[in-house]
Amino acid sequence: MKAKLLERRNPFDKSFNSAIHVYPHFLDIWHYHAELELVYILSSTGTRFIGDSIQPFEAGELVLIGEGLPHMWQNDPEYFEKDSGLKAEAITLHFKKDFAGNGLLEMPEMHQIHQLFELAAQGIVFGKETADQAKERMHEIHGLNGFDRLIRLLELLQMLATQGDYQFLSTKGFSNPAEKSGDRRIDKVYAFTFNNFRKNITLDEVADVANLNPTAFCRFFKKHTKKNYSKFLNEIRIGYACKLLLEERLNISEVGYESGFNNLSNFNRQFKNLMSISPSQFLAKHHVKK
Numbered sequence: 001m002k003a004k005l006l007e008r009r010n011p012f013d014k015s016f017n018s019a020i021h022v023y024p025h026f027l028d029i030w031h032y033h034a035e036l037e038l039v040y041i042l043s044s045t046g047t048r049f050i051g052d053s054i055q056p057f058e059a060g061e062l063v064l065i066g067e068g069l070p071h072m073w074q075n076d077p078e079y080f081e082k083d084s085g086l087k088a089e090a091i092t093l094h095f096k097k098d099f100a101g102n103g104l105l106e107m108p109e110m111h112q113i114h115q116l117f118e119l120a121a122q123g124i125v126f127g128k129e130t131a132d133q134a135k136e137r138m139h140e141i142h143g144l145n146g147f148d149r150l151i152r153l154l155e156l157l158q159m160l161a162t163q164g165d166y167q168f169l170s171t172k173g174f175s176n177p178a179e180k181s182g183d184r185r186i187d188k189v190y191a192f193t194f195n196n197f198r199k200n201i202t203l204d205e206v207a208d209v210a211n212l213n214p215t216a217f218c219r220f221f222k223k224h225t226k227k228n229y230s231k232f233l234n235e236i237r238i239g240y241a242c243k244l245l246l247e248e249r250l251n252i253s254e255v256g257y258e259s260g261f262n263n264l265s266n267f268n269r270q271f272k273n274l275m276s277i278s279p280s281q282f283l284a285k286h287h288v289k290k
Contacts, residue, residue, distance in 0.1 A: 006033045015150060016095035018142040025079035026088045030072045030191050035094040036120055037065040038160075040135045044088035046075035047243055049194055050123040051170020052225070052232060054239035056246060062131035064160065066120035067097065069170065070187065072194075091138045093153065100150065112161035113154075119168070127165030134160065171227075185210045186224050197236045198260045203229070237261065238274045245283055252279045 006029075017035075020042075030049065041061045048057040050071040057073065065071050079086045097117055098104055105114040126134070137156045141149055192209045193201070206229060207217035221229045241259040244250055250258060256267030256279075271279050 006031050014145075015099045016093060016153065018091070018093050018138070020091045020142060021089060023088045024084070024086065025075040026073040026090070028072065028074055030070055030194060032068050032070040033094070034067055035096050036067055036117065037063075037071075038093040038095075038134070038138070038156075039063050039065070040091050040131065040138055041073075042089035042091060042135075044075055044079065044086065046073060046079070046088075047240065048073055048169075052190070052235065053123060053169040053171075054194070054236050054243075055169070056243040060128060060131060062126040062134050063169070064116070064120045064124045064126070066117070066123065069121065069123055070190065071123070091135070091142065093138060093141065095153065100154070113157045116157060116161040119166075122171070123169035124166045125169055126160065126163065130160065130163045130165055171225075185212075185220070189221065189229075193233060193236060197233060197240065198258065200260070200262065201233060233260075234270045235274060238271055241267070241271065241279070242275075242282065245279060248283075252283075255279065 026044070026046070039062070041057060041059050043059045045056070045058045048055050048061075048063070048071075050063070050065060051069055073088075073090075075086075075088055078084055079088060104110060105117070134156060137152060137159070141152045141156065144152060188209050189206060192206060203214045203217070207214045210217055210220060212220055218228065221227075221232075225232060237259045241255050244255045244258060245252070253264050256264050259267070261267035261270065268278060271282070275282060277285065
């Protein structure tokens, strides 16, 4: 499985797309596209995959995704149950860097928006106050036509570009590695890992996905991501473990096994290496914040 390219066409009278989606669950497809994507989650919960980031998501979240950056919103299992009555809702804007014409980003007045687009290559999640402001503006844009619609988008982007309450999602090492090299094998490796990280993955298996022998694969992966595969795999597993810990449905030992670790001591060691605290300290810290 590889990241799927989704191609969009703008309506003949519009320079960018806006949509309000209401599904029983979001489309479970690891994909990318030529447009930047701004998405506000109106309802539902689950796991967000953006580049090499894996984190829980919930209603009220605002994310900006750069062009060509693979991503997927995967709802929790209950959303896939028959007659669950649950809904996954989001409002989205899709636009290309040159949506207002060639040379747009070269204008001095567009400097901050230009920087925002560069930062979006890693994926950005904004703070709650910014997200709430953006939600209202995105709804307004969705209801507009013509010149006013274009101006409101520029105003929204300028607002986002001047906010400091955001966090990066994917690492710099991931930023469009396949786009830079023209080698789509890296997409296959990421997709395979996201679909199988809960299981035991051998070096031979993942090397076979890239049609390489293990030694060549290790060089290939390090060249494209600036990290070795075992570190990347542990980052994915620990990200998923954090989601499970926050849900409080499983104990720490069960979370470790569910996240793909074959013994508790290794889980605790890897968790502390990446998070700088133990799983139990992570839980205590979360409870204090509550």
